[in-house]
Amino acid sequence: MNSIFTISLDFELHWGGFEKWPLDKAKKQYFLNTRKLIPQLLDLFEHYEVHVSWATVGLLMHENKNQVEANFPDKKPSYDQKHLSAYHFLESVGIGENEQEDPYHYADSLIKDIISRRGQELASHSFAHYYCNEKGQTLAQFDADCKAITKASEKYEQKLRSLVFPRNQFNADYLKVCSENGIKIIRSNPVDWWWDISDGALNESKWKRLNRGLDAYFNIGGKTSYGINAIQQKEGVYLLPASRLLRPYNPKELFLNKKKINRIKKEMTIAAQKAEFYHLWWHPHNFGNHSEENLDGLREILTHFSFLQKEYGMKSLNMGEIAEKLEDGSILQPKADLNHKGTKTQRN
Template structure:
């Protein structure tokens, strides 16, 4: 049967601290905090299993707790503006979630964990950029350990990981596995999803990623379980299929086109017994939350149709990885 996987990059301001001036984005993130429970309510209603890949710093409720988790090795980026620690030292963050709801998210993590079928996963501890110049493998490993330490506050062991900014780094996979991760999200198999840096990325790549949401530019984006390679000592790499882009009033009829495209791809996966892996950032819904939620509701209603007609099922990244191991005869 087909599988519908959703993974979310749960970041709040940590997702763009180096480029987003917080004073201009506070309402955006207040909206995000309000819309996350709405998403969870929809997921529970439709029995949809979702992976929440959270920045580990968000798992904390106050600065004292966060500070205790900071690893001894932090990223030595050539551009230190990319470092969350540099941001903390220069800009500062509040003492707790009540004072600073943009950099702490413990209350949201608890809501996620209290909702059925939701997986708490990792987006690294400090929104770590794996392809930026200057940082090292050992610094990345230290970051992963800090993320696991943060999840332990909730009695959880993180098993799935999403690389920030989709900076997928093949060389870092062994460290992921050794630190407890069995699944990582891979990028779509298209040249315009090969992201090497947050700096000076080509306009052509960004334009193609945007256009592919509406017209077929990329390759086929659904896949079978047995097509995912199992490699000893490495996590499974689960390719993403599609980024759910948020509602934009300027796009008029294009909003309906991108939702319909997702529905068609989802149904194709259901018919062919393949995996369809949808992803987005919860903060993407921050500008037009009601309209974006309506688009998500339409997708989940279509999943219900696919579940009824084609016996499609919803699985988290962790559950999808477990199913792949079963297919390959491995535990």
């Protein structure tokens, strides 16, 4: 098989951290910057023919407050920590009437742009940024959340096939519910111990976060690309491991910024040479500060993909396309290999 390069994005705007990010002037500008760069991201993906899964919070899929409330689930999460609930935020703080008035909590126009572009998949990041490993919530409440985002997405005539658990709170007990709600594939966490977030966001240690940060620059973790045997199927859902989080540009870390990009390029090259999968992810709002520098870094990565595409036959597929090819077996069909000069050699 050819090597596969995939990108998944956690598209949230303020819903990704309403419980910890006061929407002050600086944060508003941050999200306005994010909105401006999304068409630029789409242009880059289109130019380099890169297919991307946009795991989108369902609350963004509306034009106005009436639509939001009409799609509320019949069961809401009963977290022990009430401030983690988007519904608590809606009741205590509130949102504007529509996208024009409140561009931080609505993204209907951006979603329409996303689905109009070739290779861009509208995927699920749950309806209300649902935390599957927080105490107090239940399986039935998660099922109601899944049904709510399915309903919200119907206006776009898109079938949600892929899901990313918010805050990477992967929970294997919830896979059957995902399958019952039409999900075919889920982004699972890297194998390194510091990506185990089974205890919930509030109980996560600083040591884990420190190791996650260090691994972006230094080789302290395991191999990031993987063969097809690493993709498990449980309860009818494929588990597609993440390879690497693309961390944002930091003006205080000029040397490390370059090291981070080079590390990703090296990992992509290994994947291409070994005909493996490489799965990059981040949040669009990670580019909200220093947007041009972040776009330059991404452009370098995508340019490297084009090189690997020509030299080794690396392909770009979004998560839904990977699930489709896994289901029909086409991703496993024997093909001619490509050596480092790009010439074909036959399999033995």
